[in-house]
Amino acid sequence: MSEEIVKPDLNFVKEVISSGGESLKKCYQCSTCTVVCGMTPDNSPFPRKEMLYAQWGMRDKLISNPDIWLCHQCSDCTAYCPRGAKPGEVLGAIRKMAIKNYSKPSFLASMVNEPKSAILLFAIPIVIFLVFMMIQGHFTTGIPRGEGGIISFSKFMPPIPYIDFLFIPLAALVVLSFVASIKSYWADMAKNYGKPTDADINKSITDTIIEILSHKKFSKCNVTADRKIAHLLVFYSFIGLAITTSIAVFYLYLLKWESPYPQTNIIKIIGNISGIALLVGITMIVSNRIKNKDKAGIGSYFDWLFIVIVYGVGATGMFAQIFRLLDIAFIAYPMYFAHLVFIFALFAYAPFSKMAHMVYRTTALVFAKHVGRDKSI
Amino acid sequence: MSAHSSESTTPRLLVIGGGFSGLTSAVDAAEKGIEVIIVEKNPYLGGRVAQLNKYFPKLCPPNCGLEINFRRIRENPLITFYTMAEVEDISGSPGDYTVTIKLNPRYVNDNCTACNACTEACPKTIPNEFNFGMDLIKAAYLPFNQAFPLKYVVDAAHCDNNCKKACMEACKYNAIDFNMKPVTITKKVTSIILATGWNPYDANKIDNLGFGQIKNVITNMMMERLASPNGPTNGKIIRPSDGKPVDSVIFVQCAGSRDENHLAFCSYICCMASLKQAQYIREQNKDAKIYIFYIDIRTPGKYEQFYWKVKEDPNVIFIKGKVAKVTQDTSSDDVIVEAEDMLTGEKIQTKASLVVLATGMEPSGATMKVPKVEYTEEGFSISSNGIFAAGCSKYPLDVAKSVQDATGAAMKALSLKIHEGEEVSHG
Numbered sequence A: 001m002s003e004e005i006v007k008p009d010l011n012f013v014k015e016v017i018s019s020g021g022e023s024l025k026k027c028y029q030c031s032t033c034t035v036v037c038g039m040t041p042d043n044s045p046f047p048r049k050e051m052l053y054a055q056w057g058m059r060d061k062l063i064s065n066p067d068i069w070l071c072h073q074c075s076d077c078t079a080y081c082p083r084g085a086k087p088g089e090v091l092g093a094i095r096k097m098a099i100k101n102y103s104k105p106s107f108l109a110s111m112v113n114e115p116k117s118a119i120l121l122f123a124i125p126i127v128i129f130l131v132f133m134m135i136q137g138h139f140t141t142g143i144p145r146g147e148g149g150i151i152s153f154s155k156f157m158p159p160i161p162y163i164d165f166l167f168i169p170l171a172a173l174v175v176l177s178f179v180a181s182i183k184s185y186w187a188d189m190a191k192n193y194g195k196p197t198d199a200d201i202n203k204s205i206t207d208t209i210i211e212i213l214s215h216k217k218f219s220k221c222n223v224t225a226d227r228k229i230a231h232l233l234v235f236y237s238f239i240g241l242a243i244t245t246s247i248a249v250f251y252l253y254l255l256k257w258e259s260p261y262p263q264t265n266i267i268k269i270i271g272n273i274s275g276i277a278l279l280v281g282i283t284m285i286v287s288n289r290i291k292n293k294d295k296a297g298i299g300s301y302f303d304w305l306f307i308v309i310v311y312g313v314g315a316t317g318m319f320a321q322i323f324r325l326l327d328i329a330f331i332a333y334p335m336y337f338a339h340l341v342f343i344f345a346l347f348a349y350a351p352f353s354k355m356a357h358m359v360y361r362t363t364a365l366v367f368a369k370h371v372g373r374d375k376s377i
Numbered sequence B: 001m002s003a004h005s006s007e008s009t010t011p012r013l014l015v016i017g018g019g020f021s022g023l024t025s026a027v028d029a030a031e032k033g034i035e036v037i038i039v040e041k042n043p044y045l046g047g048r049v050a051q052l053n054k055y056f057p058k059l060c061p062p063n064c065g066l067e068i069n070f071r072r073i074r075e076n077p078l079i080t081f082y083t084m085a086e087v088e089d090i091s092g093s094p095g096d097y098t099v100t101i102k103l104n105p106r107y108v109n110d111n112c113t114a115c116n117a118c119t120e121a122c123p124k125t126i127p128n129e130f131n132f133g134m135d136l137i138k139a140a141y142l143p144f145n146q147a148f149p150l151k152y153v154v155d156a157a158h159c160d161n162n163c164k165k166a167c168m169e170a171c172k173y174n175a176i177d178f179n180m181k182p183v184t185i186t187k188k189v190t191s192i193i194l195a196t197g198w199n200p201y202d203a204n205k206i207d208n209l210g211f212g213q214i215k216n217v218i219t220n221m222m223m224e225r226l227a228s229p230n231g232p233t234n235g236k237i238i239r240p241s242d243g244k245p246v247d248s249v250i251f252v253q254c255a256g257s258r259d260e261n262h263l264a265f266c267s268y269i270c271c272m273a274s275l276k277q278a279q280y281i282r283e284q285n286k287d288a289k290i291y292i293f294y295i296d297i298r299t300p301g302k303y304e305q306f307y308w309k310v311k312e313d314p315n316v317i318f319i320k321g322k323v324a325k326v327t328q329d330t331s332s333d334d335v336i337v338e339a340e341d342m343l344t345g346e347k348i349q350t351k352a353s354l355v356v357l358a359t360g361m362e363p364s365g366a367t368m369k370v371p372k373v374e375y376t377e378e379g380f381s382i383s384s385n386g387i388f389a390a391g392c393s394k395y396p397l398d399v400a401k402s403v404q405d406a407t408g409a410a411m412k413a414l415s416l417k418i419h420e421g422e423e424v425s426h427g
Helices: A010-018 A032-036 A048-055 A075-080 A089-103 A108-111 A115-137 A159-193 A199-215 A218-221 A227-254 A266-291 A300-324 A329-348 A354-370 B018-031 B046-049 B065-077 B117-121 B161-170 B218-228 B270-284 B301-313 B399-419
Strands: B010-016 B033-039 B080-081 B083-093 B094-103 B125-127 B135-138 B183-189 B192-194 B197-198 B216-219 B247-254 B290-295 B316-320 B325-328 B335-341 B346-352 B354-359 B361-363 B387-389
Touching: A010 A048, A010 A089, A032 A075, A032 B335, A048 A089, A048 B183, A048 B301, A075 A089, A075 A159, A089 A108, A089 A159, A089 A354, A108 A115, A115 A159, A115 A300, A115 A329, A159 A354, A199 A218, A199 A354, A199 B018, A199 B218, A218 A227, A227 A266, A266 A300, A300 A329, A300 A354, B010 B018, B010 B183, B018 B033, B018 B046, B018 B065, B018 B080, B018 B399, B033 B083, B046 B218, B083 B197, B094 B192, B117 B135, B135 B270, B135 B290, B216 B218, B218 B270, B218 B354, B247 B270, B247 B346, B270 B290, B270 B301, B270 B354, B290 B346, B301 B316, B316 B335, B335 B354, B387 B399
Parallel strands: B010 B033, B010 B192, B033 B080, B192 B387, B216 B354, B247 B290, B247 B354, B290 B316
Antiparallel strands: B083 B094, B094 B183, B125 B135, B197 B361, B325 B335, B335 B346
């Protein structure tokens, strides 16, 4: 390494410590972590050097570093760390700060990081949906029922001009936000870590997608090997639910067929299987975290907010359906209302919450493969 | 070794532990005119030092120091020692303690002339604990060839009736007695020194370093025995799997030390021990390559000079980076270690014919506590209640500093004599 003058950013150090990396200063640079890590490349391995950069406040060496995303937080490093410095947790804190750094607008990024804003995060969708209810006169004239007098959520909160008029622009904003973030992240990576390469970027993208779909990287974890199944379930349930949503769009806008749909319809079958997978997966994630808390750490507020949102989406969706079918209106409607609130939280805050890891990690993996840093497995 | 039967009121010191610290305290106190009782759990005196091949940094054998102490003990009528003995209870207060000592049966009485006939006749073999199980010995045995007292011992638990019969028939001096039972005795003493020493940290607990699974991974104490002329190979450093002389050795520093999953403290001696053991190998093989993987080389005080000297040897290669993975080579009995060479920033694999884990010192108090003695969370003894802790039971030390510490403890114990049991300050 050539000579360079370190300009310590002390605020960065403090921020890492307060973001879940409180054990950072315990590291005494023995490099057990890099050796037990199954994810790191052999050349300039992580996370030992990241621990040093973080201790020294070398912000620029971390925020745009693709290595922090090659880490999948297996916590093998944390389990074997002789000092309880928890490199896995520290890198988790740095990733959170990287998301905060690149995501726009940044005030929203701060909000998902601090517990005191939690009420506000949920208050926003609650107010929106209460206003929607008010406009429809639900509080004065009651909630209209569907054909045959059944509970119908599309009568309670019609896609047009409510749900879709809210979520479609929202989705567009989220995509724009992600595009802007990823552009500047990619530019930083290219500036700081890019090496001339004739590698085909399309191949790097394909390899990354295959790797994600197969969850191969998770197989390299030892201490938290059980995370693979849990994460896989949640991951594929999201894909399943995305398919469900696409079918719903098709039914509504092309077939002009409004919900509710029969339980035997393909949309319900895919939706329910995905819903159950989501609940099973997220329950496993919670139980794994509790089980491994001594070896891997319990995680930060940031992690748990995301877990709560995902759990909320799954549980309220399932309960809303069950109580709708049971025709118990006083539970079914509030459940659906809560479901909408959680869906809003999941989408609207995606660029800032842990949901963003999906986009940043994918980008970093593509970049790392493109510059020959991360070998395909 | 006759027990004092008279319970006199004269000052008397109990030393728990007959290793180098305990012997030093005992001899120092006795030579100042105080009566001393040594209680040792092994069948021999000398403790861990008896297992060492050479001392650092002078690389001289420890036998001479031990022999001098043994002679001082033999020649001093004020010293009584019990081997295969344990302190079961301590009551009373400084100046007036009553201790209960359990004497375990040796099954060999004072008639033993160390003629070796029982060993020759004994049909049963057991792993040799003195050599960390690297060889087998007979169930009737002499712990090692300079053992003091020079008296055989029978492992009755592993000696069935046939074995017992063979041993007894072979002994011409009626020295073997299977009717011996554990005996409990009580003694009045005025002061107590605790010098129960240390045990090598159990390397089986370090699950990523291969000990117990990979044959050619040994500990530093095993290396002492391998290099020792009275060891399992008569001092020839050969590897366990195939007896091949070693041409490359990797030392893994901080194997279980400075690690809160194992021993949270620095064991103080392991860096010096590895530097010393590198000399053992280099003396036997001028082409042998030594790799020392370390976090920091810790050679306190003047020991630094020894480190500089070893560093001059181009065949001793120092790599900054802790070994955290050890695997068996697939095509040979060699062993592969993995570490990050922090100075180049590369994750590297190095292969050698033998890997030595520089395991640390676990205080005896971690696994076996003496009643009435206070211990830290790690099991280090604390001087309190008029019981003076000495040597490695108190903190990790080398032999030279243990000796100084033990002399200090003897001084404190003697001060109790002067004050006739008054409370004295101690630390």
